[in-house]
Amino acid sequence: MSDPFDPDQELTRPLEGAHEASAAEGPAGPAVGRDEWVARHGERRVTRGGRLGLLEERLHTVPWWAWLTLFLAVVALLPLGFESGYVRRVAFDTVLYMLLALGLNVVLGWGGLLDLGYVAFYGIGAYTYAFLASDKFDIHVPTLVVIPLVAAVGAISGYLVGLPSRRLVGDYLAIVTLFFLQIFGTITLNADRITFPGQDTPTDVTGGPNGILQVDPLSFFGHELPVSKDGIFNVAYLYVVLAVFAVVYVLLRFVNLSRTGRAWRSLREDPLAAELMGMPVNALKLLAFSFGAAVAALTGVFFASLNASVFPQTFSFALLITIYTMVILGGVGSQAGVVLGAILISVVLELLREPSDSRILFYAAVLLGLFAMLRLSLRLVAVLGGLAVFGAAVHAIAKGLDATWVSGVVGEDTSRLAGWASDWVVVPVDLPNWIASVSYISLVALVLLLTLVRGWPRLVLLVPTLYLAAFVWENVMLAKPEPSRYILLGVMLIALMIVRPSGLLGERRIEIV
Amino acid sequence: MGALLELRGVSMAFGGLRVVDELDLHVDEGEIVSVIGPNGAGKTTLFNLVTGVYEPIAGEIVFEDRSIVGLDPHKITQRGIARTFQTLRLFLNMSVRDNVMAASYGHTHAGVFRSMLRTPGMRREEREIRELAERRLAFFGDRLMGYRWDQPAYSLSYANRRRLEIARATATNARLLLLDEPAAGMNPKETQEITELIGKLRTEAGYTILVIEHDMHVVEGISDRVVALDHGIKIAEGSFEQVATNPKVVEAYLGTGGMARK
Numbered sequence: 001m002s003d004p005f006d007p008d009q010e011l012t013r014p015l016e017g018a019h020e021a022s023a024a025e026g027p028a029g030p031a032v033g034r035d036e037w038v039a040r041h042g043e044r045r046v047t048r049g050g051r052l053g054l055l056e057e058r059l060h061t062v063p064w065w066a067w068l069t070l071f072l073a074v075v076a077l078l079p080l081g082f083e084s085g086y087v088r089r090v091a092f093d094t095v096l097y098m099l100l101a102l103g104l105n106v107v108l109g110w111g112g113l114l115d116l117g118y119v120a121f122y123g124i125g126a127y128t129y130a131f132l133a134s135d136k137f138d139i140h141v142p143t144l145v146v147i148p149l150v151a152a153v154g155a156i157s158g159y160l161v162g163l164p165s166r167r168l169v170g171d172y173l174a175i176v177t178l179f180f181l182q183i184f185g186t187i188t189l190n191a192d193r194i195t196f197p198g199q200d201t202p203t204d205v206t207g208g209p210n211g212i213l214q215v216d217p218l219s220f221f222g223h224e225l226p227v228s229k230d231g232i233f234n235v236a237y238l239y240v241v242l243a244v245f246a247v248v249y250v251l252l253r254f255v256n257l258s259r260t261g262r263a264w265r266s267l268r269e270d271p272l273a274a275e276l277m278g279m280p281v282n283a284l285k286l287l288a289f290s291f292g293a294a295v296a297a298l299t300g301v302f303f304a305s306l307n308a309s310v311f312p313q314t315f316s317f318a319l320l321i322t323i324y325t326m327v328i329l330g331g332v333g334s335q336a337g338v339v340l341g342a343i344l345i346s347v348v349l350e351l352l353r354e355p356s357d358s359r360i361l362f363y364a365a366v367l368l369g370l371f372a373m374l375r376l377s378l379r380l381v382a383v384l385g386g387l388a389v390f391g392a393a394v395h396a397i398a399k400g401l402d403a404t405w406v407s408g409v410v411g412e413d414t415s416r417l418a419g420w421a422s423d424w425v426v427v428p429v430d431l432p433n434w435i436a437s438v439s440y441i442s443l444v445a446l447v448l449l450l451t452l453v454r455g456w457p458r459l460v461l462l463v464p465t466l467y468l469a470a471f472v473w474e475n476v477m478l479a480k481p482e483p484s485r486y487i488l489l490g491v492m493l494i495a496l497m498i499v500r501p502s503g504l505l506g507e508r509r510i511e512i513v
Numbered sequence: 514m515g516a517l518l519e520l521r522g523v524s525m526a527f528g529g530l531r532v533v534d535e536l537d538l539h540v541d542e543g544e545i546v547s548v549i550g551p552n553g554a555g556k557t558t559l560f561n562l563v564t565g566v567y568e569p570i571a572g573e574i575v576f577e578d579r580s581i582v583g584l585d586p587h588k589i590t591q592r593g594i595a596r597t598f599q600t601l602r603l604f605l606n607m608s609v610r611d612n613v614m615a616a617s618y619g620h621t622h623a624g625v626f627r628s629m630l631r632t633p634g635m636r637r638e639e640r641e642i643r644e645l646a647e648r649r650l651a652f653f654g655d656r657l658m659g660y661r662w663d664q665p666a667y668s669l670s671y672a673n674r675r676r677l678e679i680a681r682a683t684a685t686n687a688r689l690l691l692l693d694e695p696a697a698g699m700n701p702k703e704t705q706e707i708t709e710l711i712g713k714l715r716t717e718a719g720y721t722i723l724v725i726e727h728d729m730h731v732v733e734g735i736s737d738r739v740v741a742l743d744h745g746i747k748i749a750e751g752s753f754e755q756v757a758t759n760p761k762v763v764e765a766y767l768g769t770g771g772m773a774r775k
Contacts, residue, residue: 251629258628258635259642262615266604273602276564278590278619278685287625509606 064253067336072246076239085232092233092306094346095241096299101326101338102248103295108324109333110256111288112268116320117161117177120184121293123315124157125150125300127188127206130310133216136207143218147301154297155290162289181320188312211311218305227306241302248295253335255291264288322349329493331506340504345489352485355478356415362473362488363417366466369495379459386463391424394467404429408475425467425474436476443468516575517542517721518563518594518689523572525558525745532558533745536572540689545715545722547732549756550742551765556725557599559742560691563723564596565589576689591619595687597678599694599725603666610662612677613646616684649680652718653710672703679710683718690714692724696731708734729757741765 075095079088100122107115128150132141141149161180192208195201206212218225218240225236255261267274267281275281304310322345330341351357374380398405408427428435446465450458477484502509516539525533533555540546548556561567563574565586574582581589595616604612621642623635650657653676661669669677675695682690695711696704708731714720726732732739732753739756741749749759756762 254629254631255625258625258639259614259618259621259623260625260628262607262611263618265607265611266615269604269606270602272566273598273604274615275586276566276590276596277616277681278587278595279615280585280587291625507606 064336065250068246068249071339072242075242079235079238085228088235088238089233090347090350092238092241094343095238095245096303097323097326097342097346098339099241099245099248099299100296100323101330101342102245102252102335103292103299104323104327105333105335105338106252106295107288107292108327109338110261110264110268111285111292112264113285113288114171114174115177115289115292116174117180117184118292118296118323119315119317119320120181121154121158121296122300122303122319123184123188123310123312124293125154125297126304126310126314127212127300128153128297129301129304130212130215133305134212135214136212140216142222143220143301143305147298150301151294151298154300155294157297158290158293159286161293162286181315181317184315185312188315206312209312211309213309215304215308215310217308218302227308237302237306244298244302248298249335249339252291252295256335260284260287325489325493329496329503331503333507334503334505337503337505344504348489348492349485352488353481355481356418358481358485358488359415359417359421359473359478363421363470365488365492365495366469370466372499383459383462383466387466388424390463391467391470395424395426398426421470421474425470427474431475439468439472440476443472516540517544517577518723519573519575520559520563521573521575523562523569523574525555525562525567525569531745533562533569536742536745536747538740538747540721540723543715543719543721544737545711545724545735547736547739547753548723548725548742549727549729549732549739549762550748553744554742554765555745556742557693558745560596560693560723560725563589563691564594587619590685590687593686593688594691595682595685595689596691597675597682597693597695599697601671601674601678603674603677603681605667606665608663609650609657609666609669609677610643610646612666613649613681613684614642616681617642617645617686620686646684649684650677652683652713653680672699675699675707676710679714683714683720687720689721689723692722692726694725694727696726696728704728704731707731711735733757 075091078091082088100118103121104115104118107113107118129146131137132139132146132149133143134140161177164176188206189209191206192204192210193202194205196203216224217227218237225240226234227237228234229236256264263274263279263284266277266279267284271281274284303314323342326341326345327338328341329345330339331337348361351361370380370383374383395406405428406422406426408429408431443465446461446468450461450465453461477487496504500506518538518540520536520538523533523536523538524531536555536559538559548559550556558567562569563581565581565584565588568583572582573580576589576592576594579592581592581594584592604615607615621638623632623638627635647662650662656673656676657680661673666674666677675698679690679692679695682692692711696707699707711722711724711731712735715722722735724735736753739749739751739753740747741756741759741762743761743765748761748765749756751759
């Protein structure tokens with residue numbers, strides 16, 4: 001090989017020859033480049049050493065479809081391990097969330113469009129199914145016909161909503177789509193007394209706030225799939241949505257691997273450059289919009305058929321936020337990421353309903369957070385030790401002053417963790433209301449203060465803050481599980497987004513000029 | 514030989530300020546034309562007008578005997594005009610190869626349904642796009658070769674980003690390339706390379722090129738014809754020697770003999 005730094009050789013080489021050489025060597029063949037920096041890239045790659053590094057490297061070479069198959073197999077075997085209808089039902093709902101997250105990922109992650117009307121398309125799908133398969137108008141179209149029909153309705157409505165707003169970007173698009181969600185809610189709530197031309201009496205179209213009842217279960221080739229079997233959730237529904245999820249996942253993956261997917265990524269990176277490189281940016285945005293809407297509408301079919309009813313209230317702003325949370329937590333743009341996000345949020349929200357589960361979750365989250373912040377270090381030991389001593393001291397003092405201050409109980413949790421917590425956290429029998437609010441607000445203030453101080457003062461401050469958090473948790477939040485679970489979820493999300501701003505599996509994006 | 518691109522009396526104004534005024538310009542098939550002029554002379558605006566980013570307030574822009582005024586930029590690119598950007602606009606978080614592959618969108622056809630089903634035709638087209646992209650990248654010799662194809666564009670050096678922009682523009686299968694300061698930020702050796710490369714783009718790949726450049730060595734090295742702009746008006750046109758010694762041009766650049774040494 002000649003001198004790699006000879007400048008005269010850089011451009012004098014026959015170009016087609018260069019290409020053929022590279023094709024023979026494979027794209028990573030180091031012999032192609034005379035540029036030494038390129039040739040020796042293998043030696044300079046930064047990787048984790050040891051067995052863990054090897055494992056990491058091996059895991060990266062596993063193709064996506066292998067992961068997908070493994071995942072599907074695990075979910076499909078889930079009902080074997082859990083007899084309870086409750087677990088199966090939660091699994092079904094989780095798969096619906098996964099589908100919704102996949103659809104939103106197309107709009108938000110690939111198209112880069114802030115679509116705040118997303119759940120309206122979910123609603124459109126559910127209502128379309130209810131119209132086409134219920135006693136409402138006595139139409140009973142078989143499921144295999146309804147599914148493509150609903151997907152088409154979703155895609156068309158997505159196209160129509162996108163049409164006037166396609167030139168709008170960012171904030172404007174968000175407002176237009178949010179408006180669309182409101183309109184959808186208003187129409188479904190009020191379309192129970194529509195007077196059509198040529199009629200004297202109003203017709204009930206959507207059932208208003210009472211929704212549409214007696215929606216058909218899924219039916220395949222004339223066989224209805226009952227919603228419950230032997231008194232518990234019919235596991236066939238889980239398999240149906242799982243199959244739909246697999247198909248949607250693969251189809252969307254293929255679109256993303258095509259020229260359309262590349263164009264979507266390009267316009268998210270730089271819409272002007274994409275347009276000037278020959279990509280019709282507006283049409284591509286509309287396409288992403290339609291795709292997302294079609295997936296959401298499709299999901300609506302399974303929601304309506306399992307619940308045998310649809311109500312306007314379901315397609316709320318709160319649901320929209322939940323789906324956005326899943327997508328952002330999992331990593332916008334990564335299919336596997338948003339599915340993981342959907343599973344995590346859906347399962348965590350479910351666990352938080354139960355005081356004993358949510359207590360474990362709370363303390364585990366605190367410990368994990370501490371571990372992520374301090375690693376395995378002397379400081380971690382100091383904080384944990386300090387926390388134990390501080391709690392025991394406060395508990396002993398309170399007990400010495402008045403025994404009723406520490407003898408309160410929350411819930412019927414008899415687990416070891418609950419017993420341990422009641423020996424450590426002050427739980428008064430009668431908690432005055434003002435203490436609840438004052439402790440809540442001081443906790444927020446202390447957390448804010450924590451972000452301002454650095455070094456050892458932060459470690460010292462951490463101990464009372466964590467103790468106060470435990471106090472608020474045991475006394476206030478456990479007593480009101482419904483708002484608490486969303487607050488706790490929010491706190492966990494904030495903590496996670498600080499550690500991983502791009503989400504769990506999201507690609508770290510670099511914005512440099 | 515007829516003009517490939519022709520501008521007749523094109524004007525553009527921003528908020529009452531004329532930035533391009535009654536400009537006539539033509540680029541013949543197979544020609545390399547350089548546009549020079551001080552900063553703010555309207556050079557990049559000229560590119561934006563030709564590529565459809567702005568619509569001129571007056572005048573006619575004709576490409577291959579058809580008017581392209583009022584067309585969407587992506588349509589103009591599909592007709593055969595592609596450009597690079599002075600302030601690099603790569604798809605930074607995409608791989609080098611994907612950057613070039615993405616630009617083939619305008620002349621490929623697989624629709625979303627064929628993509629979802631991965632039909633044989635779609636996969637064949639995908640292979641062709643990939644090969645096209647790799648050929649375009651190979652045009653730059655070792656610089657953009659090998660494992661770099663799979664690296665994200667942000668990992669490239671400044672000079673390589675400029676090369677990648679040119680590679681991306683050629684992947685649109687355009688006939689006319691508009692290069693906006695291709696040698697900006699390059700060291701003398703790299704500047705020498707890019708000068709040779711622009712020449713090769715014409716002789717080997719058959720492109721017609723309109724180029725904005727400040728580096729007079731590059732302009733001298735590549736141009737068949739030079740057009741000098743100042744305040745949106747064409748002040749001189751002709752061979753490099755004619756334009757560089759034109760008193761108006763010398764005056765426009767500082768008014769001293771800085772240019773006159775050529």
